Amino acid sequence: MELSLDTLLNTYVIPWGAKIVMALLVLMIGRWLAGMLIGMLKKIMVKGNIDHMLVGFLGNIAYAALLAVVVLAALEQLGVNTTSALAILGAAGLAVGLALKDSLASFAAGVMLIIFRPFKLGDFVEAGGVAGIVEDIRIFHSVLRTGDNREITMPNAQIYGGTIINYSARETRRIDLVIGIGYNDNIKKARDLIKGILEGEETVLKEPAPTVMLLELGESSVDFAVRPWVKSSDYWTTRADLLEAIKAAFDKEGISIPYPQRDVHMIQDAAT
Numbered sequence: 001m002e003l004s005l006d007t008l009l010n011t012y013v014i015p016w017g018a019k020i021v022m023a024l025l026v027l028m029i030g031r032w033l034a035g036m037l038i039g040m041l042k043k044i045m046v047k048g049n050i051d052h053m054l055v056g057f058l059g060n061i062a063y064a065a066l067l068a069v070v071v072l073a074a075l076e077q078l079g080v081n082t083t084s085a086l087a088i089l090g091a092a093g094l095a096v097g098l099a100l101k102d103s104l105a106s107f108a109a110g111v112m113l114i115i116f117r118p119f120k121l122g123d124f125v126e127a128g129g130v131a132g133i134v135e136d137i138r139i140f141h142s143v144l145r146t147g148d149n150r151e152i153t154m155p156n157a158q159i160y161g162g163t164i165i166n167y168s169a170r171e172t173r174r175i176d177l178v179i180g181i182g183y184n185d186n187i188k189k190a191r192d193l194i195k196g197i198l199e200g201e202e203t204v205l206k207e208p209a210p211t212v213m214l215l216e217l218g219e220s221s222v223d224f225a226v227r228p229w230v231k232s233s234d235y236w237t238t239r240a241d242l243l244e245a246i247k248a249a250f251d252k253e254g255i256s257i258p259y260p261q262r263d264v265h266m267i268q269d270a271a272t
Contacts, residue, residue: 020078106157128154172231175235179226180258181250
């Protein structure tokens with residue numbers, strides 16, 4: 001049975017054409033509204049002094065969610081059963097999730113790193129068995145630069161799943177030095193020399209005050225615990241300067257810095 005042109009137009013072309021036009025209008029207007037709403041949301045977050053990386057991440061997630069709602073609304077205009085579509089998408093998402101579980105774990109870890117911010121760009125951290133300066137924090141991985149200028153790319157799951165040590169989190173750090181002198185050296189003289197060096201070092205902070213105290217009587221040396229406080233940015237240079245100054249002062253004043261040694265006594269057999 002052949003359909004007449006009028007029947008074809010009235011039954012299929014015009015109704016479906018109207019549905020397609022309505023679906024396209026819903027899609028275009030919905031995308032425009034979603035973009036406008038996300039732009040407003042980002043401006044509000046920026047005014048609230050929220051980290052720019054977090055603003056971009058949350059904005060992208062919110063835009064994707066709104067866009068999914070718009071697509072579903074457009075499909076409804078075409079008469080598609082969105083309940084069935086959601087079930088199919090859910091099953092597909094489960095399959096993809098099982099196949100990409102490691103990537104999803106890194107994605108979740110990236111979200112946690114951005115939200116809780118255990119470190120920020122430019123911080124010197126130790127995480128995942130690597131120490132370096134944080135150069136980038138991405139959704140699936142982060143980039144660190146080591147002291148010898150190597151670029152390390154690490155999955156976020158490896159970073160967030162372990163201990164994170166942030167050396168830049170505080171403005172100040174304590175330098176812990178163990179300085180040993182010989183048992184025949186003058187303890188008071190050595191302590192006064194160390195204190196004088198600490199007082200003369202400009203980068204050593206007055207508060208908290210540095211401490212110099214007898215740590216222990218070792219096997220080969222009398223050990224002092226030398227603990228000055230410095231700005232975090234001055235840590236390594238100050239540490240090196242103090243070690244050099246203490247060695248030079250001890251050499252000048254005749255105070256020894258012993259190294260591990262043992263006395264061996266030879267017992268001769270009386271029968272030989």
